[in-house]
Amino acid sequence: MIYIFQQLLNALQLGSIYALIALGYTMVYGILAMINFAHGDLFMIGAFFCFLIAVYLHLSFVPTLLLSMLGVACLGVLIERLAYKPLRNAPRVSAIITALGVGLFLENFTLALSPYPQHIPELITNTTWNFGSLSISSLQIIVIVLSLVLMLVLDFIVHRTKTGIAMRAISWDKTIVPLMGVPVNKIISLTFAIGTGLGGAAGVMYGLAYPVIDPYMGIMIGWKAFICAVVGGIGNVRGAMIGGFILATVEIMVAAFFPSTYRDFVAFSLLLVLLIVRPYGILGKPQPQKV
Amino acid sequence: MDKFTTTYSQLLTRWHTLTAHRFFWPVxxxxxxxxxxxxxxxxxxxxxxxxxxxxxxxxxxxxxxxxxxxxxxxxxxxxxxxxxxxxxxxxxxxxxxxxxxxxxxxxxxxxxxxxxxxxxxxxxxxxxxxxxxxxxxxxxxxxxxxxxxxxxxxxxxxxxxxxxxxxxxxxxxxxxxxxxxxxxxxxxxxxxxxxxxxxxxxxxxxxxxxxxxxxxxxxxxxxxxxxxxxxxxxxxxxxxxxxxxxxxxxxxxLKSTDILIMVYLGGIASIAGSILGAIIYTILLEILRPMGVWRMVLMPLMLVLLMIYRPRGIMGLREAKMFVPLRDLILVKILRQKKKEATDASA
Incomplete structure (x- = not known):
């Protein structure tokens, strides 16, 4: 029983990281109807920023996190301006392929600069408390609480502020809303900044929780986060959070009770079944095609 | 430049007559x-x-x-x-x-x-x-x-x-x-x-x-x-x-991504495009091999630039004449003529 609790705690930690990345996917999708496949690699860049800042600037945890988020957000906006904006009216697939290209570019550029896996130094002293056989580390608590705070802030921005209203309005209709005086380009850039910033924060936290980072780490985690976004219903912010926790729980539980090599197999099979039963995700609304 | 275009169009016509020949494919x-x-x-x-x-x-x-x-x-x-x-x-x-x-x-x-x-x-x-x-x-x-x-x-x-x-x-x-x-x-x-x-x-x-x-x-x-x-x-x-x-x-x-890139590099819905995309991608990667890891930086960059300036890929929804059946070519010709007649009549 304790063992299950322990695993649930691990799942909560992994799930909050997944959810943070999935939020980036889902926000960009909601506003541009485009899958930003470079997002997983921005997550990786976040971890590398964290490494660079911690090693060369010797900053403590909070400034490292903030600087990394800022750096990744700037990079995200830059990518949006340079690569995605010219393609806004192009066929959707070219935007997707561009995103794949940007992702490959980021991976290989990082690989060219740092060919070996890097080790992130310990930014926070990690203490572990034991309750019987249940052990909780301060790192786990920081990751979980920080992610929850970030998600709540995001939820507040999207549902309670003027900017959030503008975001939701643009995702509703892209032709009429600009006529109402909503600055579309600014809002889209802001969406990219927030989404990729969250991805960067996830990168930092992942780097702290699993300290060995390499340029290809973003691929698998990025695709899995994308799956979380889809499971929750893509374009839906709350769905992305739920999807993240579901996938992480399934993965950790499979790894806990079966050989860990079956983890991906079971996770993806479950995803297939879920998509066949609910083709639009858990919180997504089916969009009936009208003739 | 003008000379270049005329030579190009001449070569293209010759190529079309060659590929349209009855024995082109068997040979x-x-x-x-x-x-x-x-x-x-x-x-x-x-x-x-x-x-x-x-x-x-x-x-x-x-x-x-x-x-x-x-x-x-x-x-x-x-x-x-x-x-x-x-x-x-x-x-x-x-x-x-x-x-x-x-x-x-x-x-x-x-x-x-x-x-x-x-x-x-x-x-x-x-x-x-x-x-x-x-x-x-x-x-x-x-x-x-x-x-x-x-x-x-x-x-x-x-x-x-x-x-x-x-x-x-x-x-x-x-x-x-x-x-x-x-x-x-x-x-x-x-x-x-x-x-x-x-x-x-x-x-x-x-x-x-x-x-x-x-x-x-x-x-x-x-x-x-x-x-x-x-x-x-x-x-x-x-x-x-x-x-x-x-x-x-x-x-x-990554392998799937490679194939996707070849498809969209060549252009969707085009057999000639797919062939071109595969040839160009494979051979370019081999030519750039001396660059080491930087070739993998250059290739995606080129892909992004191609997508921005030519979002449909090299061929994109167009087909080389050699792959189109004769009856389709004739059909297109008739349709174009009819369209031209219609615009002429309205003018």
Whole structure:
């Protein structure tokens, strides 16, 4: 029983990281109807920023996190301006392929600069408390609480502020809303900044929780986060959070009770079944095609 | 500049008359076959060039077959490497463990074919979710499928698990690659310009309208997926016997991304585009090899620039005349004339 609790705690930690990345996917999708496949690699860049800042600037945890988020957000906006904006009216697939290209570019550029896996130094002293056989580390608590705070802030921005209203309005209709005086380009850039910033924060936290980072780490985690976004219903912010926790729980539980090599197999099979039963995700609304 | 354009258009007309000739295709295929046999037997080309040509052929098969789903049918399949893996493993198991060692050369096409059929059966399974889901959700289904295949192969210890599978002879020779490439291009070109192909195109344009026009969308989707995965399996078998070693990681999402890039580089819904895309991508990667890891930085950058300045790829929805059947060419000509007459009359 304790063992299950322990695993649930691990799942909560992994799930909050997944959810943070999935939020980036889902926000960009909601506003541009485009899958930003470079997002997983921005997550990786976040971890590398964290490494660079911690090693060369010797900053403590909070400034490292903030600087990394800022750096990744700037990079995200830059990518949006340079690569995605010219393609806004192009066929959707070219935007997707561009995103794949940007992702490959980021991976290989990082690989060219740092060919070996890097080790992130310990930014926070990690203490572990034991309750019987249940052990909780301060790192786990920081990751979980920080992610929850970030998600709540995001939820507040999207549902309670003027900017959030503008975001939701643009995702509703892209032709009429600009006529109402909503600055579309600014809002889209802001969406990219927030989404990729969250991805960067996830990168930092992942780097702290699993300290060995390499340029290809973003691929698998990025695709899995994308799956979380889809499971929750893509374009839906709350769905992305739920999807993240579901996938992480399934993965950790499979790894806990079966050989860990079956983890991906079971996770993806479950995803297939879920998509066949609910083709639009858990919180997504089916969009009936009208003739 | 003016001179250049006139020379270009002259050359283009000559090329069109050449390709339109009755004997162009038979002569081309015969010459290609003879050349590839000579290259393999008499060592006209050295081993390295032969290997690159083999990869070009395999990539053409992969690209053309993926274009059937992503280009002509307008779906977004991201799991093509999964089908390739199935074909590669089935063919390798057959040649290494099942077939008697003495006749393995002779039975090689059977192994490749079985690999293709195995992949086609799985393709049938993947086609079923495509009835209900479309677009991004179907992309996830194919993505998940690719990862399931990889993770299954990693867990089957009989085929080496994550260590991989080896022991194949180098059975993939240039003539065989040429044969399978021509076959796949021929089959898919004929499918696309048949009644079935019109159905595929109509699904891309508007699925509901297509089914109202009595296109059996389910049947069309099944056939498209089965044919596409069949050829991916064939390419996998050839790939395994060219490299003589396979492991599950070779067929992961990066491989699928490679194939996707070749398709969209060449341009969707274009056989000539797929062939060009595969050739350019494969050969460019080889030419840039001295740059080391920086070539992998340069290639995506070029892809992004191409997408920004030419979002439809090199050929994008256009087709080289040599692949279009005569009756279509005549039809287009008549339609253009009618349109011209109509505009003339209104003017």
């Amino acid at each position: 081309f295929i015969l010459a290609g076959l003879l050349f590839s046999i000579a290259a393999a037997r008499l060592e006209i080309l050295d081993q390295y060039v032969q290997l690159i040509l083999i990869y070009v052929g395999i990539n053409i098969i992969l690209t053309v077959s993926l274009n059937l789903i992503n280009g002509y049918m307008g779906e977004f399949s991201v799991g093509h490497a999964g089908f390739m893996a199935i074909g590669a493993y089935i063919a390798s198991i057959l040649t290494v463990s099942v077939f008697p060692q003495a006749s393995v050369n002779f039975l090689f096409p059977v192994a490749i074919l079985t690999g293709g059929i195995g992949a086609a059966l799985i393709g049938f399974l993947v086609a079923i979710p495509s009835f209900k889901t479309r677009g991004d959700y179907l992309a996830i289904v194919t993505l998940a499928f690719g990862m399931i295949v990889k993770s299954c192969l990693e867990n089957i210890d009989a085929v080496g698990g994550p260590r991989g599978f080896l022991g194949m002879d180098k059975l993939t020779t240039l003539p065989w690659v040429f044969f399978w490439t021509v076959l796949s291009v021929w089959v898919i070109r004929n499918l696309v310009y048949s009644k079935f192909g019109r159905g595929v195109l109509s699904i891309r344009e508007d699925e509901i309208a297509a089914s109202l026009m009595s296109v059996n969308t389910r049947q069309v989707k099944i056939i498209a997926f089965v044919v596409s995965s069949f050829f991916a399996g064939i390419a996998g078998g050839l790939f395994a016997h060219a490299l003589q070693f396979i492991n599950p990681r070779m067929f992961d999402i």
